Amino acid sequence: MNAPVKAPALDIAAIRAQFPILKRQINGHPLVYLDSAASAQKPDSVIDAVSNVYRQSYANVHRGLHTLANEATTAFEAARETVANFLNVARPEEIVFTRGATEAVNLVAFSLGESLGEGDAIIISQMEHHSNIVPWLLLAERKGAVVRWARVTDDGALDMAHLESLIGQRTKLLAITHMSNVLGTVNDARAITEMAHAKGVPVLFDGAQAAVHLPVDVRAIGCDFYVFTGHKLYGPSGAGALYAKGDWLERLGPWQGGGEMIADVYEDRVTFADVPHKFEAGTPAIADVIGMAAAIKWLSQFDKNAIMAHEAALYGQAAAGLRDIPGARIIGTAPGKGAILSFSVDGLHAHDLAQIMDRYGVAVRAGHHCAQPLMRRFGVTSTARASFAIYNTPADAGAFIAAVAKAREFLI
Numbered sequence: 083m084n085a086p087v088k089a090p091a092l093d094i095a096a097i098r099a100q101f102p103i104l105k106r107q108i109n110g111h112p113l114v115y116l117d118s119a120a121s122a123q124k125p126d127s128v129i130d131a132v133s134n135v136y137r138q139s140y141a142n143v144h145r146g147l148h149t150l151a152n153e154a155t156t157a158f159e160a161a162r163e164t165v166a167n168f169l170n171v172a173r174p175e176e177i178v179f180t181r182g183a184t185e186a187v188n189l190v191a192f193s194l195g196e197s198l199g200e201g202d203a204i205i206i207s208q209m210e211h212h213s214n215i216v217p218w219l220l221l222a223e224r225k226g227a228v229v230r231w232a233r234v235t236d237d238g239a240l241d242m243a244h245l246e247s248l249i250g251q252r253t254k255l256l257a258i259t260h261m262s263n264v265l266g267t268v269n270d271a272r273a274i275t276e277m278a279h280a281k282g283v284p285v286l287f288d289g290a291q292a293a294v295h296l297p298v299d300v301r302a303i304g305c306d307f308y309v310f311t312g313h314k315l316y317g318p319s320g321a322g323a324l325y326a327k328g329d330w331l332e333r334l335g336p337w338q339g340g341g342e343m344i345a346d347v348y349e350d351r352v353t354f355a356d357v358p359h360k361f362e363a364g365t366p367a368i369a370d371v372i373g374m375a376a377a378i379k380w381l382s383q384f385d386k387n388a389i390m391a392h393e394a395a396l397y398g399q400a401a402a403g404l405r406d407i408p409g410a411r412i413i414g415t416a417p418g419k420g421a422i423l424s425f426s427v428d429g430l431h432a433h434d435l436a437q438i439m440d441r442y443g444v445a446v447r448a449g450h451h452c453a454q455p456l457m458r459r460f461g462v463t464s465t466a467r468a469s470f471a472i473y474n475t476p477a478d479a480g481a482f483i484a485a486v487a488k489a490r491e492f493l494i
């Protein structure tokens with residue numbers, strides 16, 4: 083057996099120094115940013131990449147005949163290659179740029195959804211984000227299709243046996259999150275794909291969280307579709323991507339019409355551009371896509387296993403501290419989960435908790451986290467959530483626990 087490869091240690095101080103916003107004071111305290119699962123902060127290299135587009139090389143992309151248009155197009159299409167490499171995609175043409183994970187799911191729900199009929203089924207799970215629920219509910223309404231829900235176990239794992247039992251003759255797609263934004267649960271994407279493909283059913287993964295924290299290799303997973311969003315992986319908001327394997331994009335029709343996605347337009351008909359441009363109607367988020375590529379390059383200089391180990395240690399520290407606080411309850415304890423800590427404290431509303439923690443400079447999210455069916459599954463209307471990222475420190479985890487304890491003193 084090979085000895086386990088030891089991940090190189092991360093220099094967190096040097097990493098933090100690259101994030102200007104982390105120098106801020108909030109309410110007289112140093113910022114403790116524990117809301118990266120909602121959106122991550124941006125390093126200098128990303129901020130500079132976006133700024134440089136506008137300062138140096140900005141013009142609309144594609145079909146341009148002047149220098150700036152060529153430079154912008156080259157950078158934009160290079161970003162497609164960066165995304166393709168990031169996910170280990172075979173060809174850059176299998177990547178469609180979107181506004182984010184939400185738009186990518188909507189694209190599939192529309193274009194693949196066109197072929198659905200009455201009684202066809204889409205399978206999702208109880209731990210999905212609304213962006214991987216609502217597009218399917220809209221599709222179901224449009225086509226008379228049904229959405230089936232795979233159950234989540236009490237510790238926050240996906241019930242794989244139940245998922246398998248739902249797959250039937252009329253199942254047209256499994257659309258499942260790779261990592262839950264509430265529970266931190268990491269689903270076994272490869273096992274899910276094998277299970278579905280054995281029954282001839284394609285699979286989409288929502289990688290909005292997983293792409294940030296886990297090494298993602300879509301060819302090893304074998305899935306048909308994978309979506310992610312740039313702003314959670316230290317990139318700008320407004321850019322994300324859809325991966326569609328092989329000839330899926332050729333087989334699907336466009337979902338939006340407009341400029342950029344056409345070959346020829348006549349008074350009575352239209353022919354479409356080649357993929358992936360057929361799915362990119364209108365002027366894209368040029369600078370944000372280029373900024374997303376800069377974020378991926380920035381993130382890729384670090385070993386993902388080292389990042390996971392770092393974040394897991396912070397999670398462990400915070401979770402242990404929380405266990406010492408009377409009435410605190412952690413939601414989501416599945417083995418192998420990522421560094422997302424959803425919790426409640428008896429007698430305390432999550433919103434009050436988050437507001438008091440903010441007085442100490444600690445930023446956590448409180449609410450339903452765009453996952454209301456999951457909240458109902460666990461019998462709550464909201465939770466507070468601390469999420470750990472590459473730039474967080476043991477001092478942040480300590481400040482988190484101190485702030486929860488203070489909030490409890492105040493309110494109980």
Ligand SMILES: *Cc1c(COP(=O)(O)O)cnc(C)c1O
Pocket residue numbers: 119120181182183184185211213214259261262263288290291311312313314322
């Ligand atoms: C944030 C998130 C989304 C949506 O991402 P957008 O950038 O809002 O499109 C989808 N799924 C999960 C799991 C998320 O965490």
